[in-house]
Amino acid sequence: MSAFAHVKTGYALPPFVIESVSPDAMRDWSVFLADPNPIHLDVEVVKAKGLGDKRINQGPINVAYMMNMLMTAFPGCRIETMDSRFLDNVYEGDRVVASGEVTAVEGNRISCDLKLDVDGRGTVNAGTATIVI
Template identity: 30%
Template sequence: MTAGTGTAVIEPGAELPPLALPPISRTTLALYAGASGDHNPIHIDIDLARSAGLADVFAHGMLSMAYLGRLLTGWVPQERIRSLRVRFAALTPVHATPTCTGRVASVEDGLATLELAVTLADGTVTVTGDATVAVDRHPR
C-alpha cells in the first residue's frame, strides 16, 4: 500500500521521510507566539528566562508538536490522521535545529500506528509521540 501523497509503503518498519527544520530563531518564537496566542514571556524574553535560571529562551512545546503534524501531513493527506499524541521530554533551546522522524509501528484493520520523535542536532530527544493514520486500501 502507498501513502496517499507519495510512494512510501505503509507497513511495519517503514520510515517517514524526515522533516529537517531550520534553527529555531527568536523571530520564529515571536511569530509562533502571535499565531498561537501563547505569549508566555519565557519563550521570548531573555531577561525573564535568565531570571528563571535558564541560559536563554526556549521554543513552545506546541511548536514542536505542530512540526510533527507537518511531518504527518507531508506524508498522508490531513483527513487520514485519526490521532496525534505527544510527550514533551526536553526543552528546545533557541538556535537548536530540530528534525522530526516517524516510523510505522503496526498496521491493523486499516489503521497504521506511527512512532514519532523530535530530535535536536546534538541527539537530544525533545518530543516523543504516536499517531494513528488511516491506510489507503485502494492505492493508485
Template identity: 25%
Template sequence: MTTLEKVEAGTELPPLELPPITRTTLALFAGASGDHNPIHIDVDVAKSVGLDDVFAHGMLSMAYLGRLLTNWVLQEQIRTYRVRFAAITPVHARPTCTGRVVSVEDGLATLELAVTLADGTVILTGDAVVAVN
C-alpha cells in the same frame, strides 16, 4: 504524499529537517498561537528563572511533528495524534522530526514519532494512527 499501498511495519517517514529556531521564529509563533509567555521571547525573564536564554514553545515542536504527518498523508487520514514533551528546545537548535510505522492493521497504521536535536536530545515523543487505505 506517499503511496500507501506498500506501508508496513518498519516503514520510515521521510524526516523533516528544520532550520534553526530563531528569536524571530519564537516571536512569530507567539503571535500565531496566542502564546505570549515571556519565557519564550524575553531573555531577562528566562534568566530570572535560572535559564541561559529563551526556549521554543513546546507546541511549536508539536506543530512541526504534525507537518511531518501531513507531508506523508492527507490531514483527513489522521485518526489520532498524541505527544509527550520530553525536553526544552533552545533557541538556535535545529530540530528533526522522524516517524516509523510500528504496525498496520485493518487499514490503520500506528506510527512512533519523535523530534530530536542535532546533539541527540529527544525533545518530543509521540504516536499517531493514520488510515492507509
C-alpha cells in the same frame, strides 16, 4: 493500488527538518496562542529564571513539527489520533529533526511512533499517532 502500499510495519518515515528554530516564529506563536509568556520572547527573562540563555520554543510548535512530518509522509491523509510527551525544551537556533516509524498497518489505518530530536541533545518530544489513509 494504494499510494501507500509500500508502507509496512517498520517503515521509517522521511524526516522533517527545521535547520534553525526561529525566535520570529516564537513571537508569532505568542499571538496565535494568546500567551505572551516572556520565556518565548525575552532572553533576559530566560536567564533570570535560570532556564538557559536562549529563548524557548513553545511546546505546541514542537508538536506541529511532528505533524508536518506525518502530513509530508502521508499527503492527503488525516491524523486521527496523536499523543506526545514533552521531554525537554527546544531553544532558538536549535536544529530539530522530526522522524517516525510505522508500528502497525490495519486496513486504512497506519500507526506510528514519533520523535523530535535536537542535534546534540537527543530526543525532546516523543509520541504516537494514527493516520487514516
